[in-house]
Amino acid sequence: MKVALVHYWLVGMRGGEKVLEVLCDLYPQADIFTLVCDEKAISEKIRRHRITTSFLQKIGGVRHYKKMLPLMPHALESFDLTGYDLIISVEAGPAKGIIPGPGATHICYCNSPMRYIWDLYPQYRASAGPLARAVLSLTAPSLRQWDVSTSHRVDHFIANSAYVAQRIERYYRRSAYVVHPPVNLPRFTVAQEPGDYYLCAGQITPYKKIEIAVEACTRLNRRLVVIGAGAGPALRKLAGPTVEFLGKVDDAVMAQHFSHCKALVFPGVEDFGIVPLEVMASGRPVIAFAQGGALETVMDGSTGLFFEEQSADSLIEAIQRFEAHEDAFRPEVMQAHAQSFDTSVFRARLSELIESLLAVRRRATA
DSSP states (O other): OOEEEEHHHHSSHHHHHHHHHHHHOOOOEEEEEEBBOOGSSOOOHHTTTTTEEEEEGGHHHHGGGGGGGGGHHHHTTTTOTOOOSSEEESOOOOOOOOOOTOOEEEEEEESSSTTTTTTTTHHHHSSSHHHHHHHHHHHHHHHHHHHHHHHHGGGGGEEHHHHHHHHHHHOOOOOOEEEOOOOOOOOOOOOOOOOHHHHHHHOOOOGGGGHHHHHHHHTTOEEEEEESSOOOOHHHHHHHHHHEEEEEEOOOHHHHHHHHHHHHEEOOOOOHHHHHHHHHHTTTTTEEEESSHHHHHBBTTEEEEEEESHHHHHHHHHHHHHTTTTGOOOOOHHHHHHHEEEEHHHHHHHHHHHHHHHHHHHHHHH
16 A cells, blocks of 8 residues: 655644654555655654655745745645545644545544634734735635635545544535644653642644733742743743743753643643643643633543633633642642543554544445
8 A cells, every 4th residue: 555644844743744754654665745844854764754845945945845835736736636545644743735546545643723814814824924914814714715725625524523523524624634733742741849830832823822920920029930941021021930931942941841830821722732631741720711622631620720701800710729639739640631542543544544444434435
């Protein structure tokens, strides 16, 4: 069986690339197709495969791919996938828009429909510069039409959460299986004694609502450590003396903070959210806004607490509830819960589902 793996862009090692690594394990002879690739930024496991890039690679796409969104449909459709029996696309940026051969089975593992043209379009447009805002305004309608039409090139969707499956249904009118993404848990350990600070971790973007945590901890006079690039002047101005911005840190420092924080504060709406599970694997609880993927990873009252409104007042109330019952959160319970999302579990579930979908195709064509 000839297999092609299609990824939107390979410029780092984040959640989508971790999914691709598992697919590389399952299909060691597969070819990879991607819009652009920075080989220095990807793992050896991915580099071992034959990687085909689009014409965007030749016009500065590695550095400027975010500015090339209007060209991406043409770039994806330029890939020649003739002769492949199984095509698995990994979508967050555009990937499913390739043109599969008539005999191929196309499965899309969807981390998220493109949020910058769908649910988060107003936020991305508002934060863009004048030229980017004008380009996005002009091209977004046609990109949405293309995105919907290319959903019919997919035989089966697999979503990384029930929340994403709902959005696939809303935008594409397609059903999706759900297989939660892989979390590399063995590298996380439990500290003997946690620290005295709350934690926010991850790249700082508008939809993550880090300002809610900053305001809440400033008003409560609680220590808050914020890890991640992107803290602008407005966010720093909001912060009181108990808030510390560390910027981007390496994995070892991140893991240390996961195990030593009082709790992770998670005020945004994520498609899934791997960081909460990494914190739970470190034996620490999560205080999360009760929407999105957090509803599938946080167990209210045993591995964390929810707050119902995306506001500082609601978060303050949740922090106070947590501090009143902090001893009730047991590290071993949180670790055991996180184990059900380990990479080995993902690999087994995804492999079983793909094989069952291929078996259906074989029976139908027999």
